[in-house]
Each structure stands twice: as C-alpha cells, then as structure tokens.
Amino acid sequence: MANMLLTMGKALLKHKLHLGTLTGMERFMVSAVTLADRAATFLAATNIEPDLIDPKFDYVLLSKSVDANLELFGLVRQRIHADVVAVPYWLGLMCVGPAEFGTVFKVEKRRVPYPIDYPIKKQEDIDEIKIPQQATGYLKMVFDINKEVQRRYPDALVMVMMDGPWDLAMLLRGDRELPNDLRIYKDYSEAKDQATRDKIRRFGNPDIYPAIMELTTQLSTRFFQLAQENGLSLMGSALVDQYAAKPIMSRADYFKYVHPYRLRVWEALGRQVSPGYQVPSPRETEQNMQDPVLRKGFGGFSNYIFPQTPEGVTLPEYDQPMLDLARKYKQSYMYMVHGKYLRDATESQLDATVQRICRMAVDSRVNLMVSIASVPPGASVEKANYVFRLVEKYGRY
Amino acid sequence: MDTTIAQAVEEGNLYDIEDMVSAALAAGASPKELLDALMAGLKACGDRFETGEFFLPELMGAGNAFKTGMAVLVPKLSATDRLSQGKVVLGTVHGDVHDIGKNLVGFMLSSAGFTVVDIGTDVSTEGFVQAVREHQPQVLGMSALLTTTMLGMGDVIKELQKHDLRDKVKVIIGGGPVSKKYAEDIGADAYGNDAAQAVSLVRSLL
Numbered sequence: 001m002a003n004m005l006l007t008m009g010k011a012l013l014k015h016k017l018h019l020g021t022l023t024g025m026e027r028f029m030v031s032a033v034t035l036a037d038r039a040a041t042f043l044a045a046t047n048i049e050p051d052l053i054d055p056k057f058d059y060v061l062l063s064k065s066v067d068a069n070l071e072l073f074g075l076v077r078q079r080i081h082a083d084v085v086a087v088p089y090w091l092g093l094m095c096v097g098p099a100e101f102g103t104v105f106k107v108e109k110r111r112v113p114y115p116i117d118y119p120i121k122k123q124e125d126i127d128e129i130k131i132p133q134q135a136t137g138y139l140k141m142v143f144d145i146n147k148e149v150q151r152r153y154p155d156a157l158v159m160v161m162m163d164g165p166w167d168l169a170m171l172l173r174g175d176r177e178l179p180n181d182l183r184i185y186k187d188y189s190e191a192k193d194q195a196t197r198d199k200i201r202r203f204g205n206p207d208i209y210p211a212i213m214e215l216t217t218q219l220s221t222r223f224f225q226l227a228q229e230n231g232l233s234l235m236g237s238a239l240v241d242q243y244a245a246k247p248i249m250s251r252a253d254y255f256k257y258v259h260p261y262r263l264r265v266w267e268a269l270g271r272q273v274s275p276g277y278q279v280p281s282p283r284e285t286e287q288n289m290q291d292p293v294l295r296k297g298f299g300g301f302s303n304y305i306f307p308q309t310p311e312g313v314t315l316p317e318y319d320q321p322m323l324d325l326a327r328k329y330k331q332s333y334m335y336m337v338h339g340k341y342l343r344d345a346t347e348s349q350l351d352a353t354v355q356r357i358c359r360m361a362v363d364s365r366v367n368l369m370v371s372i373a374s375v376p377p378g379a380s381v382e383k384a385n386y387v388f389r390l391v392e393k394y395g396r397y
Numbered sequence: 398m399d400t401t402i403a404q405a406v407e408e409g410n411l412y413d414i415e416d417m418v419s420a421a422l423a424a425g426a427s428p429k430e431l432l433d434a435l436m437a438g439l440k441a442c443g444d445r446f447e448t449g450e451f452f453l454p455e456l457m458g459a460g461n462a463f464k465t466g467m468a469v470l471v472p473k474l475s476a477t478d479r480l481s482q483g484k485v486v487l488g489t490v491h492g493d494v495h496d497i498g499k500n501l502v503g504f505m506l507s508s509a510g511f512t513v514v515d516i517g518t519d520v521s522t523e524g525f526v527q528a529v530r531e532h533q534p535q536v537l538g539m540s541a542l543l544t545t546t547m548l549g550m551g552d553v554i555k556e557l558q559k560h561d562l563r564d565k566v567k568v569i570i571g572g573g574p575v576s577k578k579y580a581e582d583i584g585a586d587a588y589g590n591d592a593a594q595a596v597s598l599v600r601s602l603l
Contacts, residue, residue, distance in 0.1 A: 183454040376544030
C-alpha cells in the first residue's frame with residue numbers, strides 16, 4: 001500500500017512538473033486525482049480469449065495450473081498496449097469460491113468454465129456450508145496467482161475482486177431459484193396479515209432467501225479476509241454484485257433486499273472494499289452519487305450495462321450526460337467498447353466511435369478511461385491494440 | 398373480462414389465483430373469458446417489464462400465477478378457446494447454461510398468446526433439430542450469453558439445412574454477444590437486441 005501511495009505521489013509530481021511522459025500506471029493514477037495528459041486505457045487480461053494469444057492455452061489447462069495463468073498473463077502484458085493490464089486469471093466464475101462449496105462447474109477446453117449444478121437445493125443444505133478457515137481450491141489459486149504477479153511485476157495493478165452476497169447466492173442456489181426465493185420472501189414480508197402469510201407458505205419457503213443471504217454475507221466477508229491473510233491488499237478491491245441490477249431486480253428491491261447485506265460486508269471489512277453498483281443510465285449514476293456508500297464504488301461511472309445499439313455500441317445520447325456527471329463529481333468515465341462491436345466493426349467504424357467519445361471527453365475536459373469488455377473469438381489482439389492506439393491519437397487533452 | 402383476475406396475474410398473486418378462477422367458474426364465467434383475463438394480466442406484466450417498471454421477480458410471479466390459474470382452467474377450455482398465435486421453440490445453445498434471457502423472451506411471447514416450447518439450456522445441435530422436427534414451430538429462437546457458445550448457432554442452422562428443415566422454420570437469435578451482423582453471417586432470419594423486442598420480432602416474421 002505504501003508503494004502504491006509513493007507511486008501515486010511521484011506520478012502527480014511528474015505530471016505537474018512536466019518531467020517526461022507518464023507511464024501507463026502513472027497515467028492511471030493521475031487520472032484518479034486530476035486531468036491526465038491523455039485518456040487512459042485499461043484491459044482485464046481475463047477478458048481475452050486465451051487461444052487468441054496462443055492456442056496452447058485452454059480453459060482445462062488454465063483451471064489446473066497457476067503457472068499457465070502466469071505465463072498467459074505475461075504474454076498478454078507483452079502483446080496488449082494498454083496503460084494498465086490487470087486480472088491475471090482465467091477461471092470464469094470459479095475464481096470467487098463457489099466451487100469449494102459444491103457448485104459444479106463444467107470445464108471444457110474452449111469455453112469459460114460455467115456452473116451446471118448448485119449445492120443449495122433446500123433450506124437444510126445451507127447449514128452444510130461452513131465458513132472456511134483457510135483458502136482452498138480455486139480461491140487459493142487466485143490468491144497465489146495475484147501474489148506471484150505482484151512479485152514478478154511490481155508495477156502491475158492487483159485488484160481483489162470478490163462476489164458480494166447476492167452474486168455468491170446466485171452461484172450457490174442458481175439463477176433460476178434465487179429470484180424466485182426473493183419473490184416469495186418479498187411477498188411474505190410485505191403481506192398484510194397472517195392468513196396471507198400462511199397461504200404463501202403453501203407455495204414456497206420464505207425462509208430460504210434470508211438464510212442464504214445471511215450465509216453469503218459471511219462468506220463474502222470471509223473471502224476478503226482470506227485474501228488479506230494470503231498477503232493481498234484490499235486497496236482498490238471491489239465487492240461485486242453485478243446481478244443485483246436491472247433487469248434482474250429493481251433499484252427499490254436492491255436497496256431493500258440486497259444492499260443491507262452488502263453494507264454488512266463493507267462494515268465488517270472496515271469500509272476498505274469498494275461496493276460498486278452498476279446501473280443502466282446516467283440518471284441512476286447520479287442517484288448513486290447521492291448514496292454515501294455507493295458513491296465510493298469502483299466502476300460506477302461506466303457504460304458497461306447501458307442499453308446498446310444493435311451493433312453493440314452504447315446509445316450515443318448517454319455519453320455527454322455521463323461526461324457531464326463525471327466532471328461534476330470529479331470522476332473518470334470508464335467507456336467500455338463491447339466485445340461484439342470489437343469483433344464485428346470495421347476499422348473505420350471503430351475509428352469513428354473512439355474518435356467521437358475521445359473528442360467529447362477532451363472538449364469536456366473530463367478524464368476518460370477506455371476499456372474493452374471482451375476480446376472474443378472472431379476479434380483479435382491486433383484489433384484491440386488498434387482501439388488503444390486510437391485512444392492515444394484522439395484522447396490528448 | 399374479469400379485471401380482478403387479470404390484475405392478480407399482473408401483480409403475481411400466485412397465492413389467490415386458484416381460488417379466484419375456481420370461484421369465477423362456479424359463478425358462471427365462461428372459460429374463454431377467464432383465459433382472456435389471465436392473458437391480459439400476463440400481457441400487462443410484460444408491458445410493465447418493457448417500460449422498465451417490472452423486473453425478473455415480477456415476471457416470475459406473474460408467470461407462476463398464470464400457470465396456476467391455467468391449471469384450473471385447462472380442463473374446461475375447448476380446442477377453439479386455446480387457439481395460439483403461433484408456436485415458438487426456445488433454447489440456449491450447447492455449452493451455455495444461462496437461461497434468464499431466454500426465459501424473459503419466453504414470458505413475453507407467452508403473454509402475447511404464442512405457444513412457447515422451452516427446450517432448456519445447453520441444448521445440442523441435434524437437440525434443436527429434433528425439437529423443430531417434433532414440435533414443428535413457426536419460429537425457432539436460440540440464445541447465448543457467451544462469445545464462445547454463440548458459435549453453435551451457426552451449426553444449428555447448417556444442420557436444419559442438412560435435414561431440409563430450414564425453409565420450414567424462421568430462426569431468430571439473441572443474447573449479449575450476438576449482433577445483427579452475426580445473424581446475417583450465419584443466415585438467421587432475425588436478431589433481437591433484448592427480450593422486450595421478442596414479440597414484435599416474431600410477429601414481423603409470421
């Protein structure tokens with residue numbers, strides 16, 4: 001942590017006194033505080049399809065070998081020309097611990113591991129899941145990879161990203177059952193009389209939802225603690241509940257039935273983790289800024305789940321309001337180029353899109369960070385680098 | 398039309414719908430009239446989802462209420478009462494177990510009066526071909542959430558061609574990584590950007 005603060009201080013000094021060109025990490029840090037020299041670029045390495053780097057890497061190998069993940073991350077760092085390349089493991093949703101509690105993942109060579117069976121079938125199953133004393137399995141693997149990355153690449157950004165109570169519950173109960181559990185619990189707790197509550201019990205068990213969320217609140221807290229016990233810093237860490245948003249649930253339901261559990265994790269961890277909450281519009285982004293907890297969230301100023309055109313570009317009318325908000329709240333606007341657009345668009349289409357968003361940010365004097373949501377089959381590393389070069393060309397303040 | 402029953406479905410009142418439908422039948426309401434009420438409730442819920450007022454738990458509640466009401470009603474309905482707008486087979490492609498998007502599409506289509514045959518997730522190429530052969534739908538809908546699994550959609554279309562079934566069914570595709578260009582590349586008839594478009598998309602093909 002001390003190193004990070006030192007790097008930040010040096011970067012700010014270098015920028016203010018014009019002591020040379022900022023490195024990628026320096027630019028990333030400067031943009032968190034003040035307007036940098038140009039828009040920054042960022043890529044989560046895990047979002048690149050492994051065989052686009054080298055066909056010898058597949059998900060079976062990557063799910064077994066720490067070394068394979070480290071080697072692949074090293075190659076991604078060499079070949080991708082983004083300011084910051086982070087998230088050095090390719091484990092899909094296994095990386096946040098559910099496999100250790102009985103969620104069954106199917107691991108195939110050319111597909112991101114995905115859950116096919118869930119351990120909580122009935123309420124009694126919840127008691128079978130014990131809070132872990134030590135990190136094991138895939139969770140341990142992620143910690144080991146992060147630690148080794150920190151050792152090999154001291155300038156790398158190592159972020160601990162763990163699922164929050166809702167997303168963990170989705171992985172332990174299943175994405176079909178949990179929304180239904182919530183529905184039954186909501187109806188039960190909002191019922192006006194005992195007769196109605198008795199009737200609801202004939203159709204479902206209202207006790208499952210709070211019991212699962214209680215468990216996953218403790219699990220989520222413990223996972224972050226285990227990260228610390230395994231030598232990782234929680235600075236810049238994120239508590240992720242990406243499925244607790246539209247269209248899965250309303251903002252009102254989020255605040256009533258999910259947010260209180262997330263608050264408990266946040267408090268238990270000494271308010272160190274960033275409890276970001278992705279929203280689908282500038283209006284809700286501004287609402288987040290009124291919330292004392294959500295306004296500290298990582299990635300809150302992002303177009304990640306905003307509505308898109310059929311080609312996969314965020315509706316262009318959302319960009320200027322987001323830039324205005326970013327300026328108002330002294331934040332960066334993280335603009336995601338979606339994987340399908342990267343794959344399908346021609347170079348001239350990419351050029352027009354990146355140029356448009358960069359020019360708007362430059363004119364508005366707002367820090368912009370451009371990232372690519374995924375580099376899928378059919379796209380290429382060269383195409384991703386093309387996007388990053390366009391940012392360097394058009395994103396100078 | 399029985400607006401109380403329609404409202405119960407719209408609000409996902411799964412708990413009272415059985416009694417309400419039974420009572421309405423006992424009071425002499427026609428099964429067709431009650432079917433219209435159940436459908437109207439489902440449609441109202443779908444409309445509220447489309448405008449961003451309702452979300453997944455509300456849709457699930459309405460869907461469950463509709464099914465519960467229908468269980469009482471089905472034995473009383475005549476064949477003509479049950480006339481469908483058309484039949485749609487829906488499934489998520491092989492290697493992909495995400496079904497939220499598919500379920501939303503199924504809900505929207507059911508609420509608009511289509512018969513939906515949901516063949517589930519992780520459906521093999523042969524599974525889709527078999528379902529088209531068996532159910533003879535007007536439309537086949539395929540969903541994928543992963544950039545790797547969506548490639549299976551093209552295989553299904555090729556297999557339909559191979560078995561002389563392609564010209565007997567319209568193919569629509571959807572899901573996060575799918576695009577209009579991809580639909581054109583693999584020879585699908587249409588692509589849906591989100592679940593809310595499903596009804597107009599299917600109607601435009603029939």
